[in-house]
Amino acid sequence: MTDLIPELRTPVAPDGTGPVQSGMAVSRVDGRAKVTGAAQYAAEVAAPDLAYGVVVTSTVARGRIKAIDATAALGVPGVIDVLTHENRPKMRAHDLAYKDMTAPGGSPFRPLFSSRVFWSGQPVALVVAETFEAARHAARLVGVTYDVEEHDTDMLAGLHKAYAPRPMTPGFAPPKSKGDATQAWNSAPVKIEAEYYNAVEHHNPMEMFASTVVVGADGHLTIYDKTQSSQNSRWYVSHVFGLGKDKVTVRNPYVGGAFGAGLRPQYQLPLAVMAALQLKRSVRVVLTRQQMFSFGHRPETWHRVRLAADAVGKLQAVWHEAVQETSRLEDYVQVVVNWSGHLYACDNIHLDYRLVEQDRATPIDMRAPGAAHGVHAMEVAMDELAYALRMDPLELRLTNYAEHDHLDDKPYSSKELRQCYRLGADRFGWHDRPIEPRSMRAGDELVGWGMATGVWDSLVMIARASAVLHADGRLVVSSAASDIGTGTYTVMAMIAAERLGLPLERVTFQLGDSTLPLAPVEGGSSHVTTVGGAVAGACDKLKNTLFKLARCRDDGLFKECKPKDVEFSGGRLHLLGQPERGVALADVLAQAGRDRVEEKFFMTPQLLKQRKFARAVHSAVFVEVRVNERLGMVRVTRAVSAVAAGRIINAKTAASQVSGAVVWGISQALHEETFTDHRLGRFMNHDFAEYHVAVNADIPDVQVIFADEEDRIVSRQLGAKGVGEIGIVGVAAAVANAVFHATGKRLRTTPITPDKLLLGDRDLPATTRPAP
Incomplete structure (x- = not known):
């Protein structure tokens, strides 16, 4: 049994309708979606005309591929293609194109780029078929022969x-x-x-690494990827395949655990993209548990x-x-x-x-x-x-x-x-x-x-956030953050709710989409300080805008006030200590003739001070x-x-x-x-x-x-x-x-x-x- 609510700081807001304060013990706002199955992960997204890819991995630790025989695999009913280093679509050749935002020094691995084998379990082919079962069966029939070289995996020696x-x-x-x-x-x-x-x-998150690439009618790629940064995956795909960022959108609204394994794009992502580009149709690639043991x-x-x-x-x-x-x-x-x-x-x-x-x-x-x-x-x-x-x-x-x-x-x-x-x-x-x-x-x-x-x-890193208050009093806050199970949805909504004095149920935090405002890779225990700081900054700017609008109201209630004379609580703006003398935020927008008010904030660390x-x-x-x-x-x-x-x-x-x-x-x-x-x-x-x-x-x-x-x-x-x-x-x-x-x-x-x-x-x- 684990005590999940410490003795210190234990006020609880169980239903999300009361005032929100830092330190409360609040249940996850995304919890219901996860326990009911409404939350969709990278391998669960439906797509029309979807093909399935299964990876063939090397059986040697070092050497070169001498030959790949895909004849038997291609003869399996439903098999569409077998991609190898010899017939893959065009990829960029220089190392810089493969360096994601968290890459270490050196030359990043390039899947199916050449005949070189660098480790046992390295991907050497991708079988694509109309069904997952056909692809998996055919993957076993791909024959690969190698020129084997002496390897070394004994660090202590x-x-x-x-x-x-x-x-x-x-x-x-x-x-x-x-x-x-x-x-x-x-x-x-x-x-x-x-x-x-x-x-x-070895990493063993519950969710396998998976990528579903949905090809639009205009050729736009919408990719659902298991990753700790949608923008890092988009960066990687755009550079590897020479695609403009407006041609690629990456989404990761739900991640079934990552713990660092998803900081860098894993190899199923480029394999799924190259198959989608080759076939001009949607493709899904999911790694097996055994394949996940071969790398991270x-x-x-x-x-x-x-x-x-x-x-x-x-x-x-x-x-x-x-x-x-x-x-x-x-x-x-x-x-x-x-x-x-x-x-x-x-x-x-x-x-x-x-x-x-x-x-x-x-x-x-x-x-x-x-x-x-x-x-x-x-x-x-x-x-x-x-x-x-x-x-x-x-x-x-x-x-x-x-x-x-x-x-x-x-x-x-x-x-x-x-x-x-x-x-x-x-x-x-x-x-x-x-x-x-x-x-x-x-x-x-x-x-x-x-x-x-x-x-x-x-x-603390850099991030952007957008905060939009709608005419009905709903607040929508956005940033391309990730929630890898840490509770990002909930914490960011709490920060916004507390800042603007709104019930938690009136706040929505949007994340997991590369088109949203800039966010760093979710790692290093930095998301609350970084993205949370951006959310707080955007909400503070929104408060100032709302206060200025309120000062222009016909009733003149706030005309002579300064920001220190008012407070936001219960979805209202009112005089400090006088909740009865105020106005609903929705009414502030209505009187100003606005259907929404938006503010953005760019969060940067206090480097000179820090x-x-x-x-x-x-x-x-x-x-x-x-x-x-x-x-x-x-x-x-x-x-x-x-x-x-x-x-x-x-x-x-x-x-x-x-x-x-x-x-x-x-x-x-x-x-x-x-x-x-x-x-x-x-x-x-x-x-x-x-x-x-x-x-x-x-x-x-x-x-x-x-x-x-x-x-x-x-x-x-x-x-x-x-x-x-x-x-x-x-x-x-x-x-x-x-x-x-x-x-x-x-x-x-x-x-x-x-x-x-x-x-x-x-x-x-x-x-x-x-x-x-």
Whole structure:
């Protein structure tokens, strides 16, 4: 059972008819459409004359296609065509055309562009038929022969080949160092050193990646795509196929989970478009679960962490280096080690981050990219240091609490982590925890308590929003945002309703269409601060326009008023504190002879102001586990997550985001790992039968607490920060630390599986590069 409404900020507006305030626990406005089936996803949109495409994938990890025999496939009744690199429609050749808005450095993969094979499971052909069944049957009959080349998918064996990403690689913040970590390490009385490892994890959202391309009579393409940005997908399609943006519209009104997998256009999108262009008819391509396992994944990562402290636990040195996989095509980068320089007060910090090229698809972002792994290593190391000092792990973190960012030497825009520690510890009962491992039991099981800190960036980007008040008093607000299950529809409607004093039922937020005003890719926990800021700005401008119209009314009620003398509430404009002396907003428009009033707002970050501050969300995670040592089984039985994320707009959906992320953190800690047969260069457990994820029986009561915090540096309009990522950060470390407290066995790799508890952790081959 999960507590989705925290104790803090719990006023509830169950029916949407009352006044709306930030912090209310409001149910999703799109909830009914989803549970009744009215919501249509990318693979469900009806289209006339629809053909179906099924992808044929490579069976080798590296080489060239020697020949493709489609004779048998073309003989299947209902098969229309088999597209390959030899007969596809014209596509642009240069790399720049394939770089979407979130592409890393390097050369993006170009589906069906050439005979080159870069990874096992790469698309090599598309069978198009009148029915899905015919296309799927025919796809099995396509024969492909290869000139096979030697491949490499073993990152741990290649640590000595790791290289530093180029400093200007998009999305990469080169790690900094500070002071003299080597000297501080050598002279410190208490120190620990260890290697950590995180296995490959794969995205598994409920909705498969799918694209339905509807061809209009005029040749216009309307594409329904599973994506985290309709405008990013439109950008990609327009550039790859040389189509004007007025020839392509992309829609994604409903997305069945994405978590980073949909930041970049996936290969079904260009395949569906090329088939539609070739056949001049509508085409749908849906990937299988197995095909989704061939690409998007959180990259395999190796770490070495050294921590040194004085006798009372003050950190003297922090040393964190990491090596991560990437493809041979692109330098996929994440912020992995940088967090270790920001978490605690320390004057001597050494950070290093490198990549190893592999014959795999380029990894892609997965919830809290970089932090989910980097903070795990650092926070398990902090637990090890606490035991070396014989200190309580929470006390060690409070001893090294950073009042300002020591790595960048900046104050925080806001930081209520200390409040998170207090709230989480009190709720969990941490102060009753004995320090010695193996000191608590429940029947045949050992009981352990662990905790960890979480951190994530507070991001703000640029966006536009439009707000239109209609003559009947309805407010329609629009932006090309996405709702990947986070509650965007609801939160944006709440912001608009609160700003204009309207009941929630009178507000509609439009999203998921590339023709709407500019919005960024939905990622990085930035949509509320960015799109929400644009919505608030548009509504504020609308209020000013309505006030000016009201001042011109014949009754003269507002003629001598200034904006500070009036307020908007209940769908009315009235004198401050005098709700009976006012007028309905619909009447303001009627008297002015207007059937609608529209305002737009362009949201930009306060860059000059923000650059002076470190900006982050923080959390404290507390976990209880029970361990059956004879079977090596671990159960998480309690979890508390206390989060400082600025001003919370919707307590219900925000808590849902955090609790869902905690579930994923538990899954990362105990279940999720994709295994590779390095002889084949192929992921082997590519289905739900063998790739384990946490299920209901694995999840305990998850309690979510929000600290009181407001941040007008990050979000001048709302005082908010994002919550999408922070909930997963630190969870795996807290579980690992709880396992040690229960058993006295230190496990430094994820996932923690029964074989590791019974036989010990895996051996990690250290890199040959010098250490301090």
